[in-house]
Amino acid sequence: MNTLRSLWASVQGSPVLMRRLNGWLTVVWIAMIPVSVVTGWIHSVSYISALSLWALVSGHWSAWQAARVEVEQQREVAEMAEHPTEQRVVEELVARTTIEAVDELVDGAGSNGARVHAD
Numbered sequence: 001m002n003t004l005r006s007l008w009a010s011v012q013g014s015p016v017l018m019r020r021l022n023g024w025l026t027v028v029w030i031a032m033i034p035v036s037v038v039t040g041w042i043h044s045v046s047y048i049s050a051l052s053l054w055a056l057v058s059g060h061w062s063a064w065q066a067a068r069v070e071v072e073q074q075r076e077v078a079e080m081a082e083h084p085t086e087q088r089v090v091e092e093l094v095a096r097t098t099i100e101a102v103d104e105l106v107d108g109a110g111s112n113g114a115r116v117h118a119d
Contacts, residue, residue: 018065022062025058029054
């Protein structure tokens with residue numbers, strides 16, 4: 001049972017695998033349409049019930065996956081609002097460099113005469 005849970009967690013955590021799995025399941029169900037008609041399964045109540053249950057489960061699963069993605073996106077937006085990229089860049093520049101005043105403008109200096117030295 002533990003192995004099954006581990007497999008399920010890895011499947012849910014991989015968007016590429018989920019996309020491939022859902023793509024192949026779609027192809028299988030499309031291929032089942034003519035098979036159902038030819039074999040007469042389309043007239044079976046139990047087959048239609050199973051098909052309806054699968055549609056219900058897959059629809060809820062898709063909605064749940066979309067909600068998970070939306071929650072993650074909202075978390076990232078909140079994180080960016082709390083710690084903006086610009087602020088982190090400035091903090092990193094301040095931490096890694098020093099700014100010293102220069103009396104006269106020299107080559108490589110900024111327009112205000114200050115030169116930035118990296119540590």
